[in-house]
Amino acid sequence: MTGTSLRTYLITRLALVVPMVLILLTLVFLLLRVAPGNPIQAALGGHVPPAYVHQIEHRLGFDKPLITQYGDYLWNIVRGNLGTTITDNRPLSQIIKQNGAATFELTFFAMLIAIVVGVVVGLIAGRYRDTPVDIAGRLFGVIVYATPPFFLGLMAQLVFGVWLGWLPTSDQASPLTQALLQTHTNIFLVDAIWDGSWGALWDIVKHLILPATTLGLITAGVFIRLTRINVIRTLRDDYIEAARARGIAERRVVFFHAFKNALVPVITVVGLNLAILLGGVVLTETTFNWPGIGHELVIYLENRDYAGVQGIIVVFALVVVAVSILVDFLNAFVDPRIRY
Amino acid sequence: MAFAPAAPRTPHGRARLIALGRATKPIREASGVARAMFWSGVVITVFFILLALLAPLISPYNFTQYKSDGHRFEQLAHPSSAHLFGTTVQSVDVLSRVIYGTQTELEVVAIALAMSLVVGVPLGLISGYFGGILDRFLVLIMDAIFAFPYLLIAIVIAFVLSTSSIGGGILTAAIAITAAYVPLYFRVVRNHVISVREEPYVDAARALGARPRTVIRKYVFFNVVQNVPPIATLNAADAILLLAALGFLGYGIQPSQGAEWGYDVSRAVTDASSGIWWTGLFPGLAIVLLVTGLTLVGEGLNETINPVLRRRRFGRFEFEPVPGPTEEAE
Numbered sequence: 001m002t003g004t005s006l007r008t009y010l011i012t013r014l015a016l017v018v019p020m021v022l023i024l025l026t027l028v029f030l031l032l033r034v035a036p037g038n039p040i041q042a043a044l045g046g047h048v049p050p051a052y053v054h055q056i057e058h059r060l061g062f063d064k065p066l067i068t069q070y071g072d073y074l075w076n077i078v079r080g081n082l083g084t085t086i087t088d089n090r091p092l093s094q095i096i097k098q099n100g101a102a103t104f105e106l107t108f109f110a111m112l113i114a115i116v117v118g119v120v121v122g123l124i125a126g127r128y129r130d131t132p133v134d135i136a137g138r139l140f141g142v143i144v145y146a147t148p149p150f151f152l153g154l155m156a157q158l159v160f161g162v163w164l165g166w167l168p169t170s171d172q173a174s175p176l177t178q179a180l181l182q183t184h185t186n187i188f189l190v191d192a193i194w195d196g197s198w199g200a201l202w203d204i205v206k207h208l209i210l211p212a213t214t215l216g217l218i219t220a221g222v223f224i225r226l227t228r229i230n231v232i233r234t235l236r237d238d239y240i241e242a243a244r245a246r247g248i249a250e251r252r253v254v255f256f257h258a259f260k261n262a263l264v265p266v267i268t269v270v271g272l273n274l275a276i277l278l279g280g281v282v283l284t285e286t287t288f289n290w291p292g293i294g295h296e297l298v299i300y301l302e303n304r305d306y307a308g309v310q311g312i313i314v315v316f317a318l319v320v321v322a323v324s325i326l327v328d329f330l331n332a333f334v335d336p337r338i339r340y
Numbered sequence: 341m342a343f344a345p346a347a348p349r350t351p352h353g354r355a356r357l358i359a360l361g362r363a364t365k366p367i368r369e370a371s372g373v374a375r376a377m378f379w380s381g382v383v384i385t386v387f388f389i390l391l392a393l394l395a396p397l398i399s400p401y402n403f404t405q406y407k408s409d410g411h412r413f414e415q416l417a418h419p420s421s422a423h424l425f426g427t428t429v430q431s432v433d434v435l436s437r438v439i440y441g442t443q444t445e446l447e448v449v450a451i452a453l454a455m456s457l458v459v460g461v462p463l464g465l466i467s468g469y470f471g472g473i474l475d476r477f478l479v480l481i482m483d484a485i486f487a488f489p490y491l492l493i494a495i496v497i498a499f500v501l502s503t504s505s506i507g508g509g510i511l512t513a514a515i516a517i518t519a520a521y522v523p524l525y526f527r528v529v530r531n532h533v534i535s536v537r538e539e540p541y542v543d544a545a546r547a548l549g550a551r552p553r554t555v556i557r558k559y560v561f562f563n564v565v566q567n568v569p570p571i572a573t574l575n576a577a578d579a580i581l582l583l584a585a586l587g588f589l590g591y592g593i594q595p596s597q598g599a600e601w602g603y604d605v606s607r608a609v610t611d612a613s614s615g616i617w618w619t620g621l622f623p624g625l626a627i628v629l630l631v632t633g634l635t636l637v638g639e640g641l642n643e644t645i646n647p648v649l650r651r652r653r654f655g656r657f658e659f660e661p662v663p664g665p666t667e668e669a670e
Contacts, residue, residue, distance in 0.1 A: 023484040031496055130373045138377070142639070146631035148581055150588045151605055151624035154612055162615050169613070279491030283585055287609065298589060301499050313496060320487055 006332060013328050017321055022074075024317040029073055032310045033066070056086065060307060077314060085300065085308035092311035095296055100315075101186030102172055103292030106211055107281060111270070113216025114277075118223020119266065125224065126231025126262070127254060137224060145221030149280045153214040153287035160210060168207050170289035177203045211288040219277050226269050230262040237261075264331075271327025275320055378640025384633025392442040400424075403440035403599035406431040416611070419618050426618035428604075429611065434618060437599040438626050444598035445630065448510055449579045452517035453572060459518065460525025465556055465564070467526070468533030479530070482523040490520035494582055498591035513592050517579050528571055532564045573638035577631045584627050601627050 057063045060083075061072055076083065082092035118141075125137030161169035168174070173181070173188055177200045184194050189208070192201040234240065235258050243253045282294035289295070293312055300308030391398065400423075406413055413431040417423055425434035467475045485493065498516040536542060537560065545555050586592040587602030595603060601623035608620030 019480055020484050020487070023481055024488065027481075027485065028496075031500055135373055135377075142632055142635050143628060146577065146581070146628045146635055148584050148588070148602065148605070148624070148627055150585070150602075150609075151620070151627060154605060154609060154620045154624065158612050158615070158617050158620075162612060275487060275489045279489040279585070282491060282495070283588065286589065297495075301495065302590070304503060309496070309499070313492060316492055317488060320489070324487060 009332055010329060013325060013332075017325060021318070021321055024321070025074060025077060025314065026070075028310060028313050028317065029070055032306055032313075033069060033073075060086070082311045082314055083307050085305050085311070087300070087303045087305040087308065090308075092308075092315070095293065095308075095312070096315060098186055099291055099293045099296045102188070102290060103281060103285070103294060105172075105187050105189055105208065106215065106285065106290060106292055107274075107277060109208060109212035110215035110219060110280075110284075111274075111277065113213060114219035114223055114273075115270065117217065118220040119227050119263065121220070122224040122227025123231055123259060123262070126228040126235070129232055134228075138228065141221045141224030141228075143221075144217050144224075147218060149214055149218045149283045150287045152218060153211070153284060156210045156214055157288075167210050169210065171207060172291055173200070173204050173207050211284050211290050214287070215277065215280050215284040218280055219273055222273055222276065223266065223269065227262065227266055230265055231258060234258045234262040267330055268327055271323050271330075274323045278316055278320070374640055374643050377636050381633045381636025381638075381640060384629060385637055388442050388630050388633065389446065391439055392446045395439050395443050399436045399439040401433045401436040403437045404432065404596065405436065416616055416619070425622045428607065428619050434604075434622050437604055438601070438622050440599040441601045441604070441623060441626060442630075444510070444593055444600050445580050445583060445627075447598075448513050448517070448583050448593070449576050451510070451514040452521070452579055452583075453576055455514060455518040456521040456525055456575075457568070457572070460522040461529050461565070461568070463522075464526045464529025465533055465560065468530035469537060469552065469556055469560060471534075475530075478526070482526045485519075486523040486527060491582060491585055494520045494586060495589065495591060498586055502591055509594055509597055513583055513586055516586060516591070517582050520582065521575055521579065524571070524575065525568070528567055529564055532567055533560055536560050536563050570638050570641035573634055573641060575638075577634035577638060580627065580631050580634070 061069055084091050121137045125134040128134050157169040160167045181191055181200055182195055184191050188204045192204055240258055243257050285292045285295035286298050297312045413427050415431050416429055417427040419426040423433050427433055467478045494516040497519050498512055501512040542559050545559050583592055584602030587600040588606040592603055593600040604623040605620050611619045
């Protein structure tokens with residue numbers, strides 16, 4: 001019974017993804033391709049012979065009619081070919097593999113920090129509503145949310161990098177580590193553990209602390225707010241009152257009855273927040289010179305490389321959609337009401 | 341039967357005063373903490389608005405000025421009595437840039453919010469009221485945009501506009517921010533309209549033969565629009581972060597056009613490696629403070645207007661208010 005309805009739900013949900021992806025891809029195409037001006041000329045600068053411009057236009061298919069370009073663009077994405085950048089002729093697949101690994105390392109730990117800080121502060125604030133603890137927790141949440149990642153990052157660099165000299169302020173690892181590290185997964189942290197090179201691992205962790213904390217704290221603000229509201233709402237529910245009426249200890253009511261249920265909606269928020277986090281990734285990576293996809297995007301934007309920008313935006317779009325499906329699936333498993 | 345905004349007659353005016361009193365009732369009845377947070381947010385916001393309005397009077401120098409009385413200011417001067425917040429590498433007074441920055445931020449955000457409302461609210465009204473294919477189509481598009489990181493939407497649009505003939509500037513930044521926020525207003529308004537559409541009083545108006553135009557304007561609009569102020573305030577906070585982010589990446593306001601805090605912080609990144617803190621700290625703090633103020637106002641409005649979170653000052657026992665049709669504003 002449950003199995004079939006769950007399967008039906010999953011299939012319906014997957015089918016709904018197709019129009020969403022199509023619309024996102026179309027919007028990206030419209031924005032970047034129909035924009036006025038010659039993108040190739042813009043990418044190469046003013047001093048390039050027209051013949052060369054035409055040659056590249058031809059290679060990228062920019063000389064075809066717009067509708068054919070659109071068809072080619074979609075067909076290439078379906079085949080998994082996201083194209084090649086104009087300025088440094090790098091295939092997007094390579095960017096995903098190398099820079100994507102760096103972004104994954106950063107976002108994974110940032111999300112971990114965000115969830116731990118956000119849930120803990122939110123639970124405490126919600127439990128002790130309207131006490132000084134709550135006010136402090138909420139203010140912390142608001143201020144953290146109000147801080148741009150680049151500003152927090154800059155201050156962290158100043159204090160922990162320049163003044164105290166404890167942590168490095170940029171890059172993913174020191175040049176020596178980067179040169180010596182064997183590549184297995186492109187995720188530096190995993191590669192270092194793989195080889196058991198603990199010196200490299202320490203170096204990588206030191207580089208990771210400031211960017212991950214910056215990005216994590218900024219994302220935590222939203223978690224604090226939501227966890228707090230959920231706890232408040234759950235603590236008012238009838239079944240909590242019922243548990244109290246049965247004489248169950250308050251501590252037990254709060255921990256076993258309220259918190260568990262208050263955290264279910266947070267799963268959804270984790271997924272929704274990935275969109276916010278990805279915006280923050282661009283800024284954090286730029287601030288810390290972290291060689292991830294967001295940093296790469298900023299470089300291609302600066303070089304007016306339309307193919308690079310388009311490819312990376314498409315990657316972001318696909319990631320967002322994939323995560324939203326994942327979250328819905330998780331929710332369907334956790335909360336049976338959603339399936340029906 | 342059109343609603344005439346000009347020259348309110350006395351009964352109308354009184355009715356509106358009563359309506360205003362009823363609308364602010366939740367704020368007046370809110371618990372101490374919520375009120376304190378709300379009012380401190382109001383104070384901060386008003387402070388910045390005054391700063392923006394009075395910038396030419398308060399600011400010691402202009403935001404591009406690097407010399408006065410014929411001699412150039414010291415480069416990267418420490419904060420001192422001559423320059424309270426120090427100077428930048430171009431010898432510009434940091435305090436003056438922070439003060440003038442208030443003007444830029446508020447101006448851009450006001451334009452962007454106005455544009456998002458003008459586009460998003462009518463679209464949501466029409467889409468929600470009439471439903472059908474148009475509604476399906478708009479929802480699909482808006483949901484797709486909504487799912488996407490709004491910073492990326494704004495960056496791409498600012499990038500495309502700044503390479504085109506429009507160029508970078510206040511309008512470009514405002515359009516980029518607008519594009520990122522229209523889906524939010526659309527969703528909120530549309531979802532609310534769908535629930536209001538089935539209310540008996542709307543049905544009654546329809547039964548009396550009112551045209552859709554009249555029904556939307558007289559009956560649906562004022563019910564739906566109540567949801568907008570808390571969202572718009574929280575959104576203004578968000579929009580300032582977005583503008584600062586655009587400025588940080590170099591797609592915001594041109595340096596000659598106005599002082600912008602995000603841009604100033606981006607210039608301070610190189611200073612930080614040599615331990616210079618004042619060029620980044622002050623514009624950054626300004627962002628944090630203004631966004632905090634607006635967020636407190638927005639959350640205060642949200643908490644007091646949203647019945648689920650409301651807690652009245654009197655009475656230990658209260659009946660749970662019937663939850664509204666929308667869960668809560670995001």
